[in-house]
Amino acid sequence: MKVTIKDVAKEAGVSPSTVSRALQNNPRISQAVRDRIRQIADDMGFRPNQMARSLVNRQTRVIGVVFPANLSHSLSHPFYPKALQGLGQVAAERNHYVLMGTGKEGQSTTDVVNLLADSGYVSGLVLLAAQEELPPLHGLPAVVIGRPPTESDCYHVDNNNVSVGEEATRYLIDRGHRKIMLLGYDKQFVVTSDRRKGYEQALAKSGIPFRREWVVPTRFLNDDTDQEVLLSIFRDPDRPTAVVCMDDNQAIALCACLQSLGLSVPEDVSLISFNNTMAGKLNNPPLTSFDVNPYQLGASAMEMVLDLISEKECPLCVEVPFLLKERGSVAPIN
Amino acid sequence: MKVTIKDVAKEAGVSPSTVSRALQNNPRISQAVRDRIRQIADDMGFRPNQMARSLVNRQTRVIGVVFPANLSHSLSHPFYPKALQGLGQVAAERNHYVLMGTGKEGQSTTDVVNLLADSGYVSGLVLLAAQEELPPLHGLPAVVIGRPPTESDCYHVDNNNVSVGEEATRYLIDRGHRKIMLLGYDKQFVVTSDRRKGYEQALAKSGIPFRREWVVPTRFLNDDTDQEVLLSIFRDPDRPTAVVCMDDNQAIALCACLQSLGLSVPEDVSLISFNNTMAGKLNNPPLTSFDVNPYQLGASAMEMVLDLISEKECPLCVEVPFLLKERGSVAPIN
DNA sequence: TCGAGATGTGCAAACGTTTGTTTTACTATA
C-alpha cells in the first residue's frame, strides 16, 4: 500500500495539514519543522496522490495536444515530432505531462478537443492544427501552433509566414530569377496562404507580374492529376526558372518530376523550400530550405499555455524566427 | 460550475449512489429508474469527474507510452507515428487516453518510466523501447513492443524477427544470390540480433558460408567511418551481390553510396530491407521491403495492456505478421 | 499584569465519486 500524507504526519508527530503545508513551502510552517518533515517524507518515499490533489484544487498537471485530423499521416512529417519534442521538454521542465489527443479513425480535431475536454484530464490545450475553423475550447486555456483564423483572438505561436514567404521569393529574385512558381498553396491552411501573400509581395516589389497559373495548389504530389499539371507547366518553353515549394517533400517530388522531363536542378530550375527535413538534406541536390524551428514552436507553445494556466501575463502571439539553410538547389540565373 | 452527480441526483429525486449505479448499469437499479436517470444526466450534460472517480477506484484511464531515449530522433522514423496511431486508435475505442512519456533532454527511458509511475497518472505502460535492459516497472501492467531480453518474462508484442530475417535472406538466395551482406546490425537492439540470427540460418540452410566481415554494424550511415567500411567492401571485386538492410533509410543511403561507386541497383547489387517507408517507396529504384505492421503492433500492445488492467487472461507474447512489398530493388542474379 | 500581535499548528470541511451496509417497501407464502 502506498504511503499517504497521514502516514507521514503520524511518523512526524504532526497533523496532515502541517505536512501538506511543509511540502508546499507554505510560509506558515517554521523552517525547522518544514525541513524535518521533508526529510521524513523523503525517507518514507511519500508521493502525493495526484488524483486527490487534482480533486481539490481543480488543476491537473496535464496538457492535451491535438494533432491534425489524421494523426499518422501528419506525424510522419518531421515537423511534428520536433514540435512534440519541444512541447515535451518544456512540459517536463515545468513538471507537467502531455496527453495525446488520440481520436478514433476519422474523427475531426473538434471531436478530439471535445474528447479531451470531457475527459477531465487536461488543464490546457495545445493545437497543432491551425485550420480555418477553430474548434470550441470549452473554456480551457489553449495555444495554437500556427496562425489561427484572423477573427479569432486565440493565443498562438507562429513564424511570420508572410515574411518568410517574401524572403524565400526575394532570395530567388536576388539571384536573377523572374519566372517564379509557387508550389503547394492550399487555402485550407493559413500557413500557405500567408506565404503566398509574401510571395506576391516580393513579386510586386520587384515589379514582376503575378501569374495566376503559377501558383499550384497541389499538396502531396502522389496524385496523377497533380503530376499532369506540373508536366504541362514545365513542358512549356516559357516555363518557370525557379520554384518556391511549401515543403521539402513537395520539392523532392518536383525534383523527380523535373528529372523525368530531362530538366536538372539547379541548372535548369532552382528550388527553395521549407521545413529543412532530413530527406531534403539527403536529396540530390540537397535542398536549400527554411528551418521554421518546430522545436521552438512547440517549446514556446507549451511555455505559453502553462503561463496561461498560472495566470501569468502573456502576449497573444509569440513569433518564432526562421532560418535559411543554404544548400545546393538554387543557382543564379545565367 | 460543473454539474455533479449530486445535482443529477437532486434533479431526479434520488440519491447520488443511485445515480452512480444507474450510470454504470449496475443490476441493482431497475430498468425504469436507470433509463430515467440516464436521460436526466444527459440533459444536464453531466460528466463524471475523472479525478474523483480515480481517487476511489484507484484506476486512471490513462496509459503511458515510452519512447526510445531521444524522442525526436526516433519519432522521425515512420515506424513510431504508425505505432502511435495504433495505440491511439485502440485506446480511444476502449475509452482510454495516452500520456506521452516526455522526459527532459538526455533522460533515459528508465527515468521516463519512473517519472510516469511517480506521476500517479498512468494505470499502465507501453514501451516502444526494447533495449537490452528493461527498466523497473513499479508494479504497473506493461507491454513492450519488440522482444525484451529473453530472461525477462514481460508481456510483449513483436514480429517474429528471426523468421523475417530468414525470409528476407531466402528471398535473395532464391533469386540466385550467394554473396549476401547484412547491413545495420546493432547488438544493442534485440530486433537486429533476431534478424541476424534468421540471416545466418538461411545461409546455413543453403550451405552458404557465413562471412563475419559482411555483417556491418552501422546504424545511420551519416558517419564517415561508416561510409569507409561500405566503400571498401564494394570496391573489392569479390563484393556482395545483394544486401539485407535493417531499414529503408539505410538502404537508401547505401543506394547513394553504391551510385557513387558506379554500381547500380538492382543490376549490380540487389537490396531488400525493412519498414516499407514512404521514402523507400519513392526511392529510385523503389525498395523491396518488409512491412512489419507498426500500426498493428501498436494496436495489439494497447489491447494487451488494457486486458492486463482489466485482469483478462492474456498471452505473454503476441506475434504480429509481417508482409513483403515487392518492388524494384531486387533482381535475380545472371 | 494584561492584552495585542505574531507565529506555529491542528481541526474539520470540502473536492466528487464509489460501494458495503442498512433501510424501506413490496410480494408471496403459510
Add this chain to the structure above:
DNA sequence: TATAGTAAAACAAACGTTTGCACATCTCGA
C-alpha cells in the same frame, strides 16, 4: 394476517489531499 423473503433505493464511509478558520503559545510594549 402475520412473516419471511426479495427487490429497490438510501445512507454513510472512504479515497488522499488542500485550506479557511480556530486555537495555543510566545513576545513585547504599555
